[in-house]
Amino acid sequence: MAPRKQQEIFDATLRLVAEKGYDGLTVEGVAERSGVNKTTIYRWWPSKAALLGAALVESDVLGFEPVDTGSLRGDLVALVEGVIRLLTEPPAADIALAALAAAVRHPELDARHFFADRLAKEREIFERAARRGELAASADPMLVIDLLAGAVWARVVLRGLRAPDDFAAKAVSALLDGV
Amino acid sequence: MAPRKQQEIFDATLRLVAEKGYDGLTVEGVAERSGVNKTTIYRWWPSKAALLGAALVESDVLGFEPVDTGSLRGDLVALVEGVIRLLTEPPAADIALAALAAAVRHPELDARHFFADRLAKEREIFERAARRGELAASADPMLVIDLLAGAVWARVVLRGLRAPDDFAAKAVSALLDGV
Structure with missing residues (x-):
């Protein structure tokens, strides 16, 4: 499938799940919105869970590249x-x-690929830091990411609070300088 | 209402949301399971969102008391x-x-009280540490809790991975000793 067509299918999938939730997401709805035949979509992704899982990892909307700031x-x-x-x-x-709510209620939707894919990219940050001698060899990248990204989920999603402007700086400082 | 009757209503509410999700939770279902008249439940909690919000904070099932280990x-x-x-x-x-999935999709279900109530109890840990001189006055209890509890949510809920046996010790060490 042409990459551009694939992005249109993924975009339609993500917009639909955001609007209607996982229960309201259907391959029929994605076909209608993206203008791609339902049968073609099913040939590539055998279920709506597979389609949403692929869209979460592959879509440009949630794309992620770690920034190289030099430290x-x-x-x-x-x-x-x-x-x-x-x-x-x-x-x-x-x-x-919407994807989080769906993944919690529907184990067949495997969100693990999304986080594994992000972690593979995030590891660059730790490899650069190790090369600069900024980080002990024993440092555990997944744990650091879970602490930092988890703090944002906790503050914004669980508590439903705004993250203050200095939230990122303070969270990183708590880890690098101690609390 | 007698505290014991109230706990039975809360228990029925939490069991129902765990089994059927928020969409499957009804005040009628809670009335049936707890043996309390529907009208009585509505007199105390005007909606299923209010009932679930109260149950999350008040039920013994999710009860929380910080442990005093001495450090x-x-x-x-x-x-x-x-x-x-x-x-x-x-x-x-x-x-x-189930409550997380519901809170994400239904803003009328206010899960903030649950986390605010826990934080009020968690503050004891930091007050004890400050009295023992273990913690800088500038330490931010909410940030520390968000980092630590968020890391568990990230590892267990988002990544869908098991937390290794030393997860708690390593997460706390990353904060207290640096990464």
Whole structure:
């Protein structure tokens, strides 16, 4: 399938799940909105769970590239600010929250690929920091990401509070300088 | 209402939301399961959102008391281990995840009281640590809790992975000793 057509299918999938939730997402609806035949979509993705899983990883809307600021601190602050934007700015926020709600209730929707794919990219930050001698060899990238990204989820999604402007700097400082 | 009757209503509410999701939760269903008249329930909680919100905060099932281990490190490790249990052991895990999915899709269900109530209790840990001189006056309890509890949510709920046995100790060490 042409990459552009595929992006249109993914966009339609993510917009539909954001608007209607997972229960309201149908391959028929995606076919109608993207102008691609339902049978063609099913040939590539055998279920709506498979389609949404692929869209979460592949769509440009949730695309993620770690920023190289020249320091571990700067890179991590940029990463936390990116998660804040992901969880607060439409359309990404509506998509992320609808996908979370769906993944919690529907184990057949495997959101693990989305987070595994992000972590593979986030590892660059830690490899650069190790090369600069900023990080102990024993540092655990997944744990650092879980602490920092998890803090944003906790503040914004669970507590339903705004992240203050200095949230990213303070969260990174708590990790790098201690509480 | 007698406290015991109230707990029976809350238990029925939480069991129903865990089994059927928020859409399947009805005041009628809670009335049937708890043996309390529907009209009585409505007199106390005007909607199912209000009933579930109260049940999350007041039920013994999700009850929380911070442990006093004698050190900030020990208290925080116990706290993280408690969040791991909350998110992995039934029935609490089913309730917590169903409530999360509901809160994300239904803003009228205000989960903020649940987290605010927990934070009020968690502050004890930081007050004890400050009295022992273990913590800078500038430390931000909400940020520390968001980092630690958020890390558990990220690992267990978002990534869908098991938290290793040393997860709590390593997460707390990353904060207290630096990464």
